[in-house]
Amino acid sequence: MYSKTKLFRERFSGKNSPTWNGGLAKLRTERSSIEYRDWRKAVFAKDFYKCQCCGAKSSHKSHVELHAHHIKNWADNEADRYSVDNGITLCDKCHYEFHSLFGKKNNDSL
Numbered sequence: 549m550y551s552k553t554k555l556f557r558e559r560f561s562g563k564n565s566p567t568w569n570g571g572l573a574k575l576r577t578e579r580s581s582i583e584y585r586d587w588r589k590a591v592f593a594k595d596f597y598k599c600q601c602c603g604a605k606s607s608h609k610s611h612v613e614l615h616a617h618h619i620k621n622w623a624d625n626e627a628d629r630y631s632v633d634n635g636i637t638l639c640d641k642c643h644y645e646f647h648s649l650f651g652k653k654n655n656d657s658l
């Protein structure tokens with residue numbers, strides 16, 4: 549399992565490139581693309597629809613909201629945007645926790 553520490557360390561190593569130019573509008577349209585939806589699905593499948601941080605998974609008893617998170621910054625790693633290896637499945641809680649620690653500005657924003 550992917551530990552929080554490892555995830556957070558990777559975030560630190562790929563942080564805050566000055567090339568970020570705030571192309572949010574562009575980001576948003578790309579996000580809604582079929583390519584993005586397929587990427588998200590592939591990431592979930594790779595991680596067996598399970599949060600790689602705390603292990604949460606949907607069952608018939610409880611629904612877990614899953615998010616596909618970019619390990620390397622979305623804005624600065626164009627080549628890796630749709631690479632399944634650059635995606636990790638997180639539940640909404642872990643994802644929220646991650647971004648509340650690292651913010652969203654220089655991040656993958658989702």
Ligand SMILES: [Zn+2]
Binds near residue numbers: 640643
């Ligand atoms: Zn989780």
Ligand SMILES: [Zn+2]
Binds near residue numbers: 618643658
């Ligand atoms: Zn994220």
